[in-house]
Amino acid sequence: xxxxxxxxxxxxxxxxxxxxxxxxxxxxxxxxxxxxxxxxxxxxxxxxxxxxxxxxxxxxxxxxxxxxxxxxxxxxxxxxxxxxxxxxxxxxxxxxxxxxxxxxxxxxxxxxxxxxxxxxxxxxxxxxxxxxxxxxxxxxxxxxxxxxxxxxxxxxxxxxxxxxxxxxxxxxxxxxxxxxxxxxxxxxxxxxxxxxxxxxxxxxxxxxxxxxxxxxxxxxxxxxxxxxxxxxxxxxxxxxxxxxxxxxxxxxxxxxxxxxxxxxxxxxxxxxxxxxxxxxxxxxxxxxxxxxxxxxxxxxxxxxxxxxxxxxxxxxxxxxxxxxxx
Numbered sequence: 424x425x426x427x428x429x430x431x432x433x434x435x436x437x438x439x440x441x442x443x444x445x446x447x448x449x450x451x452x453x454x455x456x457x458x459x460x461x462x463x464x465x466x467x468x469x470x471x472x473x474x475x476x477x478x479x480x481x482x483x484x485x486x487x488x489x490x491x492x493x494x495x496x497x498x499x500x501x502x503x504x505x506x507x508x509x510x511x512x513x514x515x516x517x518x519x520x521x522x523x524x525x526x527x528x529x530x531x532x533x534x535x536x537x538x539x540x541x542x543x544x545x546x547x548x549x550x551x552x553x554x555x556x557x558x559x560x561x562x563x564x565x566x567x568x569x570x571x572x573x574x575x576x577x578x579x580x581x582x583x584x585x586x587x588x589x590x591x592x593x594x595x596x597x598x599x600x601x602x603x604x605x606x607x608x609x610x611x612x613x614x615x616x617x618x619x620x621x622x623x624x625x626x627x628x629x630x631x632x633x634x635x636x637x638x639x640x641x642x643x644x645x646x647x648x649x650x651x652x653x654x655x656x657x658x659x660x661x662x663x664x665x666x667x668x669x670x671x672x673x674x675x676x677x678x679x680x681x682x683x684x685x686x687x688x689x690x691x692x693x694x695x696x697x698x699x700x701x702x703x704x705x706x707x708x709x710x711x712x713x714x715x716x717x718x719x720x721x722x723x724x725x726x727x728x729x730x731x732x733x734x735x736x737x738x739x740x741x742x743x744x745x746x747x748x749x
Contacts, residue, residue, distance in 0.1 A: 448479055451652075456487070467666045478658065479658055508741050516731075516734035528702050532621070551581070553600040592612060608695065671700050674696070719731070
């Protein structure tokens with residue numbers, strides 16, 4: 424009878440467990456630039472059910488600019504945004520305990536029309552160069568540092584025009600400048616329209632001391648939040664890795680997210696796809712961090728405190744190291 428009673432109790436417990444609602448997926452709040460490439464990755468995640476597989480609920484807020492994402496993270500209304508390790512290190516030097524995990528190593532390029540007489544970066548001397556962003560745009564500073572190695576002060580020896588990336592791209596298409604330096608997706612647009620790459624920023628990094636492709640952009644979050652959500656962060660990173668792998672191997676996955684790219688032009692879509700794939704991080708966190716430390720010194724020398732704040736070196740906690748497999 425006692426055994427029968429235990430059996431009944433176990434059956435009752437199992438019945439209650441089966442009748443109880445399933446455990447809710449853990450929520451991660453993301454602040455995402457509406458027109459940014461991270462929205463492509465998120466669309467692939469949702470279309471393939473990778474968020475459900477990771478037992479995560481992604482609460483996405485679309486924002487107009489990267490700066491709005493930084494504000495959302497600081498205000499505690501977002502858990503993860505996309506930004507760069509330079510900003511993370513600067514914020515840490517000012518007291519914020521943020522941390523960074525690589526998202527993409529896709530960088531901009533110096534683009535020229537197909538028939539341009541410019542053959543090397545040295546040919547930019549005396550020319551009109553459009554720069555997407557501002558005077559302390561990281562790609563622009565790295566380009567200046569590289570040219571100074573050859574004795575060329577590009578800032579004073581070329582006519583430099585700054586502007587928002589879409590504006591610089593439009594003016595390049597209109598022939599209003601000899602060359603342009605812009606973000607990778609705008610370079611892809613020009614490439615699809617027949618422009619050629621005079622040099623990619625990734626091509627000059629070895630001359631500045633980097634040993635491989637460096638992820639300029641990454642997932643950024645507060646380290647105290649990460650400490651209390653360690654498993655969720657690991658599942659989030661694993662989920663995004665699977666999404667990237669899907670976008671590497673499946674052109675059909677790209678067909679599903681094509682509307683988010685803002686174009687239906689087949690050539691441009693292919694260029695977007697190829698450049699996105701080229702930018703997927705494939706190095707260890709230790710190697711990424713080592714190269715970031717080298718480039719930080721280059722940027723600090725060129726950009727000064729306006730760029731990096733009070734710290735002369737990359738803050739030791741800038742890169743997140745708690746993901747299994749890293």
